[in-house]
Amino acid sequence: MVLRMVGSPRKPARLLLVVACFLLGSAACSNQATTTPTFRPLREVAGTPAATIPPAPTLDPAAVTLGQQVYTAHCAECHGANLEGQPDWKQQNEDGSFRAPPHDASGHTWHHSDRLLLETIRLGGQRLPATVGGTSNMPAFAETLTEAEMQAVLTYFKSSWSADIRATQWEMTVMDTP
Numbered sequence: 001m002v003l004r005m006v007g008s009p010r011k012p013a014r015l016l017l018v019v020a021c022f023l024l025g026s027a028a029c030s031n032q033a034t035t036t037p038t039f040r041p042l043r044e045v046a047g048t049p050a051a052t053i054p055p056a057p058t059l060d061p062a063a064v065t066l067g068q069q070v071y072t073a074h075c076a077e078c079h080g081a082n083l084e085g086q087p088d089w090k091q092q093n094e095d096g097s098f099r100a101p102p103h104d105a106s107g108h109t110w111h112h113s114d115r116l117l118l119e120t121i122r123l124g125g126q127r128l129p130a131t132v133g134g135t136s137n138m139p140a141f142a143e144t145l146t147e148a149e150m151q152a153v154l155t156y157f158k159s160s161w162s163a164d165i166r167a168t169q170w171e172m173t174v175m176d177t178p
Helices: 011-034 042-046 061-074 114-127 147-159 163-175
Strands: none
Touching: 061 147, 114 147
């Protein structure tokens, strides 16, 4: 593209276009650098009226304590003492099994409903369908832990999440209730 610099009737329009593009680009870049990501409530995505989703329940401190004790005894060996999961948890092991994911905010636990998380604890890796593209070495805890202990482990996870993450996970739970 050749620009005529002298006597061009299009020069002011082109200059205005260049300046406008520069300003828009600068504004977009500056917003990216200073804006922190926010969570969109799932009800906005799913179209569920806000009035149908009650606030997330308050966490029971006794359940958090019990959950931490159960987690330490049965889960921390694989999922980490601080809920951090195994290194490179998104990568599969050489045998095709999935690595133990974190249960803190850096993982995907909070993307799932309580129903699915409890099913995962109860059934372990057996719950994964063959179509998932891998296996899990997680043992089933249905015969080892009581329902109250499994619920307490979830409460312990939730105690490590921010209010926004807890609210999002609670919405998943409410929308997954039959």
